[in-house]
Amino acid sequence: MRRTGTAPRSGPRPGGRSHGARIGLENLSKRYPGASGPSVEDVSMEIGAGETVVLVGPSGCGKSTTLKMINRLIEPTGGRIRIDGEDVTAIDPVRLRRKVGYAIQSSGLFPHMTVAQNIALVPRMIGWSAARIRDRVEEMLDLVGLDPGEFHDRYPRRLSGGQQQRVGVARALAADPPVLLMDEPFGAVDPITRDHLQDELIRLQRELRKTIVFVTHDFDEAIKLADRIAVLRERSHIAQFDTPEAILTHPADDFVSGFVGAGAALKRLNLTRVRDVRVVAHPTVSVDDTLPDVVRRLDACGRDEVLVLDLSGRPRRWLRRADLPDPPGPLDGAGTPVDGATVGEDATLRDALEAVLTNGSGRVAVTGPQGEYTGVVDVGTLMDAVHELLEDDRRRAGRDTDGQGWEG
Structure with a gap:
């Protein structure tokens, strides 16, 4: 085929200097x-x-x-x-x-x-x-x-x-x-x-x-x-x-439209990374914190839930106030295990949306290159991104219609 692809509009993704070859x-x-x-x-x-x-x-x-x-x-x-x-x-x-x-x-x-x-x-x-x-x-x-x-x-x-x-x-x-x-x-x-x-x-x-x-x-x-x-x-x-x-x-x-399929706006969630959107802080405690430490943290942040991190700073359990042992006792096993239900900073917004919808909590923990906790992305942020994409599609459709009308 004689058609040659055009150069990428924005070039390769940001990173270090190129180590590749043409x-x-x-x-x-x-x-x-x-x-x-x-x-x-x-x-x-x-x-x-x-x-x-x-x-x-x-x-x-x-x-x-x-x-x-x-x-x-x-x-x-x-x-x-x-x-x-x-x-x-x-x-x-x-x-x-x-x-x-x-x-x-x-x-x-x-x-x-x-x-x-x-x-x-x-x-x-x-x-x-x-x-x-x-x-x-x-x-x-x-x-x-x-x-x-x-x-x-x-x-x-x-x-x-x-x-x-x-x-x-x-x-x-x-x-x-x-x-x-x-x-x-x-x-x-x-x-x-x-x-x-x-x-x-x-x-x-x-x-x-x-x-x-x-x-x-x-x-x-x-x-x-x-x-x-x-x-x-x-x-x-x-x-x-x-x-x-x-x-x-x-x-x-x-032919190309057949590959794109339905839901192009949602597919475009694959073009945006979690690191490119608003990742919010969430209260955390360490696995070696005591029950009084956790209670003080909950009281100080005014939240009903904290994220328990291991000694390397990786997410391990979501711990709600209702999960705390009564009468007071060890915290081992209290709360809901994360069990890998996190998304990395390089995950797409589509991955994050699937993770949020799967666990039903309205949020998912975000991790860095070594699995360390960096924040939380929530359903509100993801829905804002979807709405922006849909609005962008409507603007594009309007420009295309205006252009066709002018040519006519």
Whole structure:
């Protein structure tokens, strides 16, 4: 397809300086022997350094084939691939893959290797020293939120699905490649784990600024993760290549509208992060506070509920005045456990709205990168955001109608 995507309107999301590389696909094609037609036909696309581009389209449209041609796991039959201006269609494909990270569904970890050995695979192949590899493994485990002391020597079979995917991402990033390719990496985990992994990827990208090309069939996932989305038709023909907001508000045609689906305003909640809205303070106490301490805190704040934090500042229980033991006694177990019912600062407003509606309390605790408590977001804030989006849609619709009327 000859259409080339426009540059992102606001550039890559804010973060550190870019550590990615520009990618250019020029008239890229793939035809398998004996096939009636090409699987991928004449695709051209420019991807900026440090940008996250998501390829989305129906099953069989060629999105995974297009992705795998970038690191030449599938060899193109026509066209060129340039990374930072270098034509990589002619270089040694093994050398190419060592500088392009690759993460797939179900992690693809080697079952006979420990977590550390899986992560160290590419650094060892390219000749890093043992000390450098050891430090890098620990750094990568910490980066993806896994305790090195606990997970270093585990085998994949002793990990949950979400933990395996985190290790898979750590392995893909271990040699510090400028480009990361991800082929439906979160497709095989449950929805809650998938949301957490998406949030983790957003956090990592803010820190690392890699160039990420991500394949999914889930348009909501594309909206949440992408700086730009390429909606692909059959043979990877590009139907629209633009920012999530532009695709939601101005789909190019009926095919793209079908991917957007109903409720575009609500889908736009995936474009705003919890850190971008008003997060309010809520009274807290520590797990080692005594009953008199808690009573004094409740009296001082004039509230009926406090949030109990552990010694690392992470949310553990919601404690109401009615939960306090009578007659007075230990506080162990009093209140309602949080049990992971929190949202991170990188979670979307849609995630936060689902969390608030699920627990029925009208609020949810917000946590930082290490799970530490940072505040609370409530249903009022979220509904204000929804109303702003709906009002924005009405203003846009009015401008479009006025424009059409003027042209007439």
